[in-house]
Amino acid sequence: MGTNDMRVAIIGSGASGIAAAYYLMDRGIDDVTLFEKAAQMGGTWRDNRYPGVACDVPSHLYRFTFAPNAEWTQRCSPGDEIQRYMVDVAHKTGIYDHIRFDNEVTEAVYSDGRWSVTTDAGPQGIFDAVISAGGALHHPKMPGIDGIDSFAGKACHSARWDDTLDLGGKRVGIIGSGSTGTQIVCAVADVAAQLTLFQRTAQWIMHLPNHPIDEGKRQEYRDDAASMDSYYHYLADRFNSVFADAVSGHNAEAYAHMAQACMVNLNTNVHDPELRAKLTPDYKVGCKRLVVSDRFYQAIQQPNVHLETADIAHIEPAGVRTADGILHSLDVIIYATGFHAHSLCHPMRITGRDGGDLLEQWKTGNAAYRSVAVPGFPNWFMVGGPNSPIGNFSYLMTAEMQARYIASLIGEIAEGRARTIEPKDDVTHAYNAQLRNAMAGTIWTSGCDSWYFDPQGRVASYPWSYARFAEEMQVPALDDFIVERSFKRRMARRNRPQG
Numbered sequence: 001m002g003t004n005d006m007r008v009a010i011i012g013s014g015a016s017g018i019a020a021a022y023y024l025m026d027r028g029i030d031d032v033t034l035f036e037k038a039a040q041m042g043g044t045w046r047d048n049r050y051p052g053v054a055c056d057v058p059s060h061l062y063r064f065t066f067a068p069n070a071e072w073t074q075r076c077s078p079g080d081e082i083q084r085y086m087v088d089v090a091h092k093t094g095i096y097d098h099i100r101f102d103n104e105v106t107e108a109v110y111s112d113g114r115w116s117v118t119t120d121a122g123p124q125g126i127f128d129a130v131i132s133a134g135g136a137l138h139h140p141k142m143p144g145i146d147g148i149d150s151f152a153g154k155a156c157h158s159a160r161w162d163d164t165l166d167l168g169g170k171r172v173g174i175i176g177s178g179s180t181g182t183q184i185v186c187a188v189a190d191v192a193a194q195l196t197l198f199q200r201t202a203q204w205i206m207h208l209p210n211h212p213i214d215e216g217k218r219q220e221y222r223d224d225a226a227s228m229d230s231y232y233h234y235l236a237d238r239f240n241s242v243f244a245d246a247v248s249g250h251n252a253e254a255y256a257h258m259a260q261a262c263m264v265n266l267n268t269n270v271h272d273p274e275l276r277a278k279l280t281p282d283y284k285v286g287c288k289r290l291v292v293s294d295r296f297y298q299a300i301q302q303p304n305v306h307l308e309t310a311d312i313a314h315i316e317p318a319g320v321r322t323a324d325g326i327l328h329s330l331d332v333i334i335y336a337t338g339f340h341a342h343s344l345c346h347p348m349r350i351t352g353r354d355g356g357d358l359l360e361q362w363k364t365g366n367a368a369y370r371s372v373a374v375p376g377f378p379n380w381f382m383v384g385g386p387n388s389p390i391g392n393f394s395y396l397m398t399a400e401m402q403a404r405y406i407a408s409l410i411g412e413i414a415e416g417r418a419r420t421i422e423p424k425d426d427v428t429h430a431y432n433a434q435l436r437n438a439m440a441g442t443i444w445t446s447g448c449d450s451w452y453f454d455p456q457g458r459v460a461s462y463p464w465s466y467a468r469f470a471e472e473m474q475v476p477a478l479d480d481f482i483v484e485r486s487f488k489r490r491m492a493r494r495n496r497p498q499g
Contacts, residue, residue, distance in 0.1 A: 006414040009117045009127040010034045011105045011348075014043020015396055016133035016383035018086060019403035021095045022066060027411050033127075034095070035119055037104030041090055043135045045083035048180075050158045050334070051167070052187030053079035054210070056179060056292040057394045060228065061235040064089060064396060068228055070221035076210045076292070100124070109351045110378060113420050113484075129379040129410050132345055133399075136384055139340040143175060145315055152317035155333040158184065169193045171329060173320055175312070176336030177203055179289065182296045184336055189299040196306045196328050198320065201449075202281040203291045206258070207265040210294055236397065240466035244392040247286040249441045250465045259285040269297040278309050283448035289391055342366060342454040344385065352377035353422075362386075365456045367432045369423030369480065370472055372402055378420035378484070379413065381406040387435055389462035389469060391444070391452050401473035408476050412483070420484040427480045438463035 006029050010017050013036040021032050040046060055062050059072035062082070067089045073081060090096040103119040108130055117124045140157040142148065156162040158180045172192040174181050177199040185197055221228040245251035246258050262285045270276040279300070281288075300307055310322035319330035340346075344366055350358035356376045366386035368374050373381055383402045384390070390398075412418040436458065439445060444452050444459045454460045462469060 005031075006129070006410070007031045007125075007127045008033070008410060009105075009108075009115065009124070009130045011130065011132045012036065012043060012134040013041040013090070013099050014046070014133070014135055015086060016043070016135055016399045016403070017131075018090055018093075018095055019064065019396075019399040020131045020133050020383050020406065021098060022064070022093055023400075023403045023407035024410065025094070027407055027414070029407075029410065029414050032095075032098050033124070034099045035103045035105050035117070035124065036099050036101050037120075039101050041096065041099055041101070042083055042086055044137060045079045045086060047138060047159045048079055049161045049163070050180065050184055050187075050336075051191075052183035052185075053180075054183060055079070055082060056208075057239070058235050059213070060231050061239055061394050062396055063232070065232075065400060067092070068221075068225060068232070070218050070225075070228060072213055072218075074210055074212055076208070105348050107349045107351070108380075110353055110380070113378070115379065128413060129381065131381045131383060131406060132348075132385070133383040134345070136341045136344060136388075136390055137339040139343050139346065140335075141338050141340050142335060143337050145175075145312055147315040150317055151315050151319070151330075151333055153319075153331045153333065155335070157335045157337070159339070165332065167191050167332060170331040171319075172196070172332045172334065173198060173328060173330040174334045174336055175320075176338065177201065178336065178338065179291050180338070181336035182291050182293050184334060185305070186293065186295040186299045189302050189305050192304065194304055194306070195302075196308050196320075196330070197300065198308050198312060198322075198328075199278070200311075201288070202279050203288065204262045204281055204285045205265055205296055206262055206290050206292050207269075207294055208292045236394075239394060240397075244389070244466045247290075247392050247443050248463055248465060249443065255286070255443070258290075262290070265297070270301065272301070275301065275307065278307055281448075284443055284446045286443040287446050287448035288450040289452075338451055341390075341451050342460055344382070350377065350380070352380065365454055365458060366460065367428065369428040369431055370405075371462075372406055373409075373421075373423045373481075375423050375425040375428050378422040378482075379410075380422075381409065387432075387460055387462055389466075391461040393462075393466055393469065398469075401470065405473045405476060409481075412478070418483045418485055421481050423481055435463060 008024055010020050013034045017034050021034055024032050054076050058075055059077040063069050069085055103121050105119050107118040109116045115127045115130045117127055140159045167188055168191050170192055171194040172188055173196045174184055175198045189195055242254045246255035270279055310324045313321050313323045320328045353376050368386045371385040371388045383399050388398055409421050439459050442463050452459045452461050
C-alpha cells in the first residue's frame with residue numbers, strides 16, 4: 001500500500017482533529033476525512049461562547065508549531081479569537097475541505113484489518129485507520145439539584161450558551177466557581193443588576209495580568225517570524241519546566257513559589273476578613289486546576305456581587321433556595337458546572353477485534369497505551385486519550401505530539417511495512433500500573449476532589465514531567481506493538497467504496 005491508497009477517518013474537527021489531519025497529510029496521506037457532529041468546525045472554542053471565555057495558556061504558546069500567528073490581541077486570548085485561528089488554520093492547510101459537517105460518528109466496526117464507519121447520516125465507507133479526536137471536554141455536566149427544571153427564568157449551561165440572553169440589569173446566578181465560573185463573574189459583574197456566585201469549593205487564583213498585545217508588537221512578529229518563534233520556545237520552556245513540573249511534583253522550588261504567589265494574591269487583594277475566609281481553599285495549591293485571573297477578586301468585591309457558600313437545597317420557579325432557608329431570587333441561572341471529562345468516545349459504539357466493545361472494556365476505567373491506542377483495537381488511535389496530560393501541559397502541544405506519534409504508526413501501514421498495529425496487552429497493563437504508582441507523588445492526590453478524578457476514583461492525568469512526555473512521543477517503540485506484517489494487496493482506491 002502506498003500513502004495514496006491509505007484512507008483515514010478522524011472523529012472531530014477541533015484542535016486535535018486539525019493536528020491529526022495535518023501530520024497525516026504532511027506524510028503524504030491525503031485521503032483523510034474529518035467527521036464533525038456540528039454544522040461548523042471546532043470543539044472547545046466553538047462550543048464555549050459564554051461572556052469572558054478565554055484561554056488560560058498564553059496566546060503565543062497556545063498555537064500549532066506549524067501555524068505561527070502574529071495577530072493575537074491579548075496575552076491570553078479570548079475564545080472567539082482562538083476559534084477564528086482554528087478555522088483559519090484549517091483553510092490555509094487545506095484541512096477544511098476534508099471535513100464532513102453534520103456527521104456525528106455513531107459506530108465504528110473493525111473487520112479484517114479495516115474499519116467501517118457510520119454516522120447519524122448513515123454509512124460513510126471503509127477506512128484503513130481511525131483517529132478519535134473528539135476531546136475530553138464536550139459533554140456538559142449538569143448538577144443533580146432538585147427542581148432544576150422548575151425555574152421560571154432563563155437558564156443555560158456555559159457550554160450551551162443562549163445567544164439571546166441579555167444579562168443587562170438582570171439578577172444573575174452562577175452555579176460553579178472553577179475557571180469558567182470565575183471568567184463569567186468577571187465579565188458579568190459590571191452588567192448585571194445583581195450577581196450571585198454559588199460556590200461549593202473555593203479556588204486558588206493565580207494573578208496573571210491579561211494585557212493587550214499592541215499593534216507595534218504584532219507588526220514586529222509579522223516582520224520577524226524568528227522572533228515570534230523564539231518567544232514561543234521561551235514560553236514553552238517556562239510553562240513546561242516550571243508550572244507543569246511543579247504540579248506533577250518535579251520542581252519543588254517552582255511549586256513553592258507558585259503556592260506563595262497564590263496566597264499573596266488572596267491576602268493582598270481581598271480586604272474583608274470574612275470574605276477572604278470564604279475564598280480560602282482548604283486544599284493545597286494545584287490540587288484542583290489552578291484558576292488564572294487578574295480580575296476575579298476585584299469583581300467578587302463589587303457591591304452588586306454576592307458570594308454564597310451555603311449549600312443549595314433546591315431550585316424553585318423564583319430562584320435558588322439554599323440550605324439555610326434563604327431564597328435567592330433570580331432572573332437567569334448559568335450552570336458553570338463543567339463536563340463529563342472521562343466520557344471518552346461516548347456515546348459511539350466502537351467494536352474491535354473479535355467483537356470487543358471499547359466502552360464495555362472501559363467500564364472499570366479508561367486505559368490505553370501511552371494515551372493513544374488500546375489493545376484489541378487495531379489501527380484505532382486517539383488524540384487526547386486516557387491519561388493525556390489534560391491538567392498540566394498546553395493542550396495544543398500535547399495534541400501535536402500525539403498526532404505526530406500516531407501519524408508515524410499509520411505511516412508504517414501506509415508504506416506497506418504493516419497491515420495492522422495495536423499495542424500489546426501486557427505492555428499496556430504495565431504502563432498503566434506505572435501511571436497509578438507515579439500518580440501518588442502528584443499534588444492532585446493530596447486531598448481534594450476535582451474533575452481529574454475518574455468515576456473509579458483515579459486521577460486520569462499524566463504524572464510525569466514534560467521532558468518525559470516529549471521523549472515518549474518522539475518515536476514509537478514498535479516492540480511494544482503487535483504488528484501484523486503479512487500484507488494482502490488491497491484493491492486500488494478507485495475500486496473502493498468511498499462512502
